[in-house]
Amino acid sequence: MASVAQVHYPHISENSHRLHPASHIPTFHLPDRKFLSKSSLNFSFSSLKSKPFNPNLLPKLQPLLCGAGDSNGGGKDSGGEGGGGGGSSDDPPQSDSFGPIAAILSGWRSRVAADPQFPFKLLMEELVGVSAAVLGDMATRPNFGLNELDFVFSTLVVGSILNFTLMYLLAPTMTSSSIPLPSIFANSPTSHMFEPGSYTIMNRLGTLVYKGTLFAAVGLAAGLVGTALSNGLIKMRKKMDPNFESPNKPPPMFLNGITWAVHMGVSSNLRYQTLNGIEFLLQKALPSVFFRTSVVGLRLVNNVLGGMTFVMLARATGSQSSGEKKISNDLDEDN
Structure with a gap:
């Protein structure tokens, strides 16, 4: 049998010793002769004969044939569990190529670790909160609001973005992963002004000012995006239906963005920071079921109030003019 193997596998005998030491080449043992038949031998060797052995595959096949392990033959148990605590050389390298996505995911894990109720609060904010804000806006x-659905749609888009941002930036994080505030607010709470800790009143007011500035910037950006989207949809509808006439004057994009910035920096900032403080106290005092019910109720009231205050502010700044006057003028002309 050995002579037959040498006839059909000259590549192994010629190249294997040159590529690797003999001690690393696995030894094959043929079964007992009584279990082999002539037909099976002919089939096996004839099928392999047509495909010559490639010696370049030996480095890849050696770990599979000889058993996985490190170069010292110790495997994962060499030097203790996990290679002496230093990790395996085969572990995939850590990649920072995802950039902002990786930062958001890391921040999400930190927030969930600090507050296990954070995903539920965020879900209620987006489902109940945004719906309540739209209802308050329309009321x-x-x-x-049936004559101003373009304004209502703009509120819906901007509100969805801003509510997530408010929840994310005000949520508590683990101490090790919390982002330090600027030097002027270095001693202030990092999450919200009612965060537990030995902070002075000035420190807590510093958080109120810092978060208000941050929310105003986010509100300006989201307001510009929402206004541009709303005005773009109105223009698209006019192209599709030349007879369509919007009952309202399209809001000036920059003025509407400023209105959202003021609303976020003042109204939303005060309401959401207070809401976080109340929820922190309720989470300690109430069972889980009652606490979740209170979260739904509080966020419902908070967002209805927020929707109403934004409309009043938009009317005051003139960024969203009501179509009521235009409709009344048209009726007077018809009469």
Whole structure:
């Protein structure tokens, strides 16, 4: 049998000793002769004969044939568990190529670790909170906002973005992963002004000012995006339907963005920071079921109030003019 193997596998005998020491080449043992038949031998060797052995595959096949392990033959147990605590050389390298996505995911894990109820609060904020804000917005407009659906849609888009941002930036984080505030606010709470700790009143007011400035910047950006989207949809509808006439004057993009910045920096900042402090106290005092019910109720009231205050502010700044006057003028002309 050995002579037959040498006839059909000259590549192994010629190249294997040159590539690797003999001690690293696995030894194959053929089964007992009584279990082999002529037909099986002919089939096996004839099928392999047509495909010559490639000596370049030996380095890749050697770990599979000889058993996985490190160069010292110790495997993972060499030097203790996990290679002496230093980690395996085969572990995939850590990559920072995802950039902002990796930072958001890391921040999410830190927030969930600090507050296990954070995902539920965020879900309620987006489902209940945004819906309540839209209802409050519509309730403050003439004819329940049916004549100003373009403004309502803009509120819906901007509100969805801003509510997530508010929740994310005000949520507590683990101490090791919390982002330090600027030097002027270095001694202030990092999450919200009612965060537990030995902070002075000035420190807590510093958080209020810092977060308010941050929210105003986010509100300006989201307001510009939402206004541009709303105005773009109105223009698109006019192209599709030349007879369509919007009952309202399209809001000036920059002025509407400023309005959102003021609303976020003042109204939303005060309401959400207070809400975080109340929820912190309720989470300690109430069972989980009652606490979650209180979260839904509080965020419902908070967002209805927020929607109403934004409409009043938009009317005051003139960024969203009601179509009521235009409709009344048209009726007077018809009469």
